[in-house]
Amino acid sequence: xxxxxxxxxxxxxxxxxxxxxxxxxxxxxxxxxxxxxxxxxxxxxxxxxxxxxxxxxxxxxxxxxxxxxxxxxxxxxxxxxxxxxxxx
Ligand code: HEC
Ligand code: HEC
Ligand code: HEC
Numbered sequence: 001x002x003x004x005x006x007x008x009x010x011x012x013x014x015x016x017x018x019x020x021x022x023x024x025x026x027x028x029x030x031x032x033x034x035x036x037x038x039x040x041x042x043x044x045x046x047x048x049x050x051x052x053x054x055x056x057x058x059x060x061x062x063x064x065x066x067x068x069x070x071x072x073x074x075x076x077x078x079x080x081x082x083x084x085x086x087x088x
Contacts, residue, residue, distance in 0.1 A: 020053060026064070029088025046071070 022035040038044060044051050047067060056063065068085065072078035079085050 027061075028086045030064075030085050031087065032068075 020034050022033070024032045024034050026032055037047075041047075044053050048054065048056065068078075069080055072080045
């Protein structure tokens with residue numbers, strides 16, 4: 001039974017995103033719309049190792065600059081300059 005619940009959660013991953021804050025306030029005035037990203041990208045694994053997501057090990061400046069910025073550059077969407085992310 002428990003396994004089945006896990007499987008259902010894994011499939012309905014948008015429902016699972018309810019466990020993460022819709023908008024995350026990060027350091028240096030970065031506002032990260034988790035929900036908007038999850039919906040726009042339609043794939044939790046773009047940022048997380050597992051579909052259910054969770055804390056990203058060692059998350060901070062280096063990981064953020066690589067992950068966040070690289071994708072914005074690649075997709076030509078989202079801010080790539082300091083002020084675009086660091087609004088304060
Ligand atoms: C564009 C990148 C990105 C996408 C896509 C994404 N997340 Fe996240 N998620 C993050 C970041 C960044 C954090 C914060 C990590 C940290 O603080 O360690 C996070 C945190 C979380 C957390 C932990 C929240 C907490 O406060 O403990 C969960 C759970 C989570 N995400 C689930 C999901 C699920 C489920 C999806 C797909 C529907 C998803 N995420 C899609 C970037 C993303
Ligand atoms: C895998 C790709 C991807 C990753 C990783 C990613 N983004 Fe984005 N981001 C996007 C896309 C695509 C948009 C444009 C969304 C749109 O226009 O609908 C965007 C838009 C934004 C915007 C402007 C719109 C808004 O939501 O306010 C900000 C700010 C932003 N991203 C911050 C971040 C931060 C901070 C991270 C890392 C924690 C991050 N992004 C990681 C793809 C990504
Ligand atoms: C795509 C979004 C994005 C861009 C562009 C970006 N940053 Fe960041 N930056 C972040 C995120 C997200 C963090 C990590 C926030 C956290 O750990 O909560 C961060 C962290 C930092 C930190 C560390 C803050 C601390 O207190 O630990 C510094 C300093 C910084 N950025 C400077 C810059 C500078 C300078 C630029 C331009 C060259 C830049 N950033 C461009 C998103 C971005």
